[in-house]
Amino acid sequence: MPIVSVQELAAAKPHYLIIGGGTAGLVVAARLSEDPNTVVGVIEAGAYHKDDAGVNIPGFASRNLFKPDFDWSFASEPHKGTNNRPVPQPRGKGLGGSSLLNFTVAVRPTKEELNALEALGNPGWNWDNLWKYMKKSERLQPPELSKEDSLRYAASPDPKLHGTDGPIAKSYTSNLFPPFPAFMDTLEKLGLPRNPDTGGGDSIGSLLFPTTVDKKDCTRSYSASAYYAPNAERPNLLVVTGAHVTKILLEPSHDGLQRAVGVEFIKDEQTYRINASKEIILSAGAFQSPQILELSGIGNKKILKQHGIETRIDLPSVGENLQDHAYAPTIIEVDDRVPTMETTYVDEEFARQLELYKEGKGLFTALPANLCSFIPAHIFAESEDLARWKSLANLEASSPDVFADTPESVKRGIRKQYEYLAKWLDDPTAPMAQILSLYLHFPVPGLPVDTSKRYMSLLGAYTHPFARGSVHITSPSPFTPPAIKMNYLSNPVDTGILVKMQQFILKIYELEPAKEFVENRVIPPVGTENDEKKLEEYVRNFLGTVYHPVGTCAMLPKEDGGVVDSRLLVYGMENLRVIDCSILPLEACCNIQPLAYAIGEKGADIIKGVI
Numbered sequence: 001m002p003i004v005s006v007q008e009l010a011a012a013k014p015h016y017l018i019i020g021g022g023t024a025g026l027v028v029a030a031r032l033s034e035d036p037n038t039v040v041g042v043i044e045a046g047a048y049h050k051d052d053a054g055v056n057i058p059g060f061a062s063r064n065l066f067k068p069d070f071d072w073s074f075a076s077e078p079h080k081g082t083n084n085r086p087v088p089q090p091r092g093k094g095l096g097g098s099s100l101l102n103f104t105v106a107v108r109p110t111k112e113e114l115n116a117l118e119a120l121g122n123p124g125w126n127w128d129n130l131w132k133y134m135k136k137s138e139r140l141q142p143p144e145l146s147k148e149d150s151l152r153y154a155a156s157p158d159p160k161l162h163g164t165d166g167p168i169a170k171s172y173t174s175n176l177f178p179p180f181p182a183f184m185d186t187l188e189k190l191g192l193p194r195n196p197d198t199g200g201g202d203s204i205g206s207l208l209f210p211t212t213v214d215k216k217d218c219t220r221s222y223s224a225s226a227y228y229a230p231n232a233e234r235p236n237l238l239v240v241t242g243a244h245v246t247k248i249l250l251e252p253s254h255d256g257l258q259r260a261v262g263v264e265f266i267k268d269e270q271t272y273r274i275n276a277s278k279e280i281i282l283s284a285g286a287f288q289s290p291q292i293l294e295l296s297g298i299g300n301k302k303i304l305k306q307h308g309i310e311t312r313i314d315l316p317s318v319g320e321n322l323q324d325h326a327y328a329p330t331i332i333e334v335d336d337r338v339p340t341m342e343t344t345y346v347d348e349e350f351a352r353q354l355e356l357y358k359e360g361k362g363l364f365t366a367l368p369a370n371l372c373s374f375i376p377a378h379i380f381a382e383s384e385d386l387a388r389w390k391s392l393a394n395l396e397a398s399s400p401d402v403f404a405d406t407p408e409s410v411k412r413g414i415r416k417q418y419e420y421l422a423k424w425l426d427d428p429t430a431p432m433a434q435i436l437s438l439y440l441h442f443p444v445p446g447l448p449v450d451t452s453k454r455y456m457s458l459l460g461a462y463t464h465p466f467a468r469g470s471v472h473i474t475s476p477s478p479f480t481p482p483a484i485k486m487n488y489l490s491n492p493v494d495t496g497i498l499v500k501m502q503q504f505i506l507k508i509y510e511l512e513p514a515k516e517f518v519e520n521r522v523i524p525p526v527g528t529e530n531d532e533k534k535l536e537e538y539v540r541n542f543l544g545t546v547y548h549p550v551g552t553c554a555m556l557p558k559e560d561g562g563v564v565d566s567r568l569l570v571y572g573m574e575n576l577r578v579i580d581c582s583i584l585p586l587e588a589c590c591n592i593q594p595l596a597y598a599i600g601e602k603g604a605d606i607i608k609g610v611i
Contacts, residue, residue: 021244024599035236079488088178095224099222139167172211177371216363260576329457332519335454340455440457459546466491469487564577
């Protein structure tokens with residue numbers, strides 16, 4: 001059904017209630033409601049932004065960042081790793097969740113990363129299984145490129161590796177940025193090959209990355225447009241928007257378990273309670289899923305007691321094991337003949353590009369980025385760096401305060417994760433860093449943009465963070481944001497990788513054929529390239545998030561810091577599952593939206609008893 005009132009949802013007597021109509025939540029809702037005899041309710045705090053240009057037009061992807069109707073606008077706690085600077089943490093607010101706000105990149109993880117999920121104690125969570133669900137969620141639209149451009153830009157996906165009839169469109173832009181082949185050629189000189197398709201689980205190399213843009217009309221393809229909109233008229237799919245969940249209602253069950261019987265939420269300043277006869281599915285993301293668990297009495301009893309919340313299940317791992325990708329930017333000025341997004345800052349050109357967009361052409365049809373490179377550590381670091389980093393792949397190498405209050409079970413699980421990170425450091429098939437290239441002056445606070453010039457930005461990021469953080473409530477009020485402790489750069493390996501990546505990118509700018517496009521360097525300042533102390537300070541001052549938080553409701557054995565088991569059931573609960581990227585115990589190298597869709601697809605099949 002279209003969006004309904006609270007009274008209509010209650011009258012329908014839902015079998016399932018889903019908290020959060022986000023990237024994974026709407027997948028679960030769509031799949032469960034395929035059975036006309038199953039009533040599914042979705043409770044979403046945001047609105048349905050169906051016709052918003054900032055959501056739908058790919059070139060406008062950043063326009064809704066930090067707008068309260070679209071973005072929860074979280075920020076991490078100040079930390080010494082970033083010189084006591086909070087780092088903004090945008091999260092999508094509305095139907096579609098962060099898929100309405102993200103930058104549409106749809107690169108898959110590696111085989112080894114997904115196989116590690118199973119090895120960490122999660123039967124059935126491996127490459128072969130999740131690959132099927134990634135395929136199920138997507139609909140590949142092959143590149144519309146000449147054979148020559150397919151080779152130059154590394155865009156030749158193998159149709160057998162991709163889905164052909166799934167809800168989410170996956171396409172390749174035809175708006176090619178001229179300097180990128182030269183940068184790929186330069187990367188090949190430095191030992192990094194082109195990789196025309198990472199869809200088979202091998203991510204090493206440079207490519208024109210796929211995005212979740214529907215080439216039919218050049219609009220964002222996301223959870224709300226692909227999973228909800230086509231099914232909105234189902235009488236058994238009921239969605240309430242503008243409803244902020246305050247807690248999950250629990251009752252004692254058999255064998256010491258708790259049973260989730262309903263959800264309490266506030267809409268239009270009124271408090272409501274609605275029950276579900278079968279299950280509650282929590283799909284609020286890496287920051288808010290643990291917050292809702294703690295508000296419901298599920299979490300570390302010490303934290304719950306501080307806020308006067310009765311402990312229903314003492315589960316100290318809730319909110320722990322937080323991980324995120326982070327980057328440090330480089331920005332250069334390029335030849336003014338190169339078409340960058342700065343051209344659209346002039347009213348006449350903006351209007352022209354908007355007219356081109358209506359024809360499926362021009363800068364607004366795609367994210368202002370084409371090139372992505374995944375890099376093994378030996379390409380950008382020396383053997384002595386790798387040896388030193390391997391010796392630091394442990395909890396003890398991190399800042400002393402980071403793990404001071406961390407539960408022992410969580411530390412046990414993190415130690416097992418570090419074993420994989422240490423192994424991947426000197427594995428030539430394991431991506432430990434990423435370059436994301438954009439044809440614009442990347443926004444940097446305090447750094448003005450000369451709109452008469454043209455810019456290109458290369459962001460150097462680590463792909464497997466060694467830092468671990470946490471998310472916990474700071475108040476019994478559901479409207480008070482949780483404390484997000486990212487602890488960026490608390491482990492020196494992360495710092496070392498970002499510094500070496502800065503040097504690596506600066507080397508690219510000095511080599512032909514990339515050099516021919518470089519007019520001037522904007523940041524980091526000239527003269528820092530050979531001074532690692534200055535570069536480290538630069539990294540601390542300019543580090544930003546790649547928007548991929550995971551791990552806070554980790555899918556692991558309980559003794560290793562797990563919050564949910566491999567069936568996605570919360571430990572101690574009979575019928576409460578978490579289905580979103582918070583369950584990932586170990587960060588993958590890629591953008592997490594393909595995994596969010598796969599988790600939703602697999603989670604729905606688990607509930608239906610298909611697997």
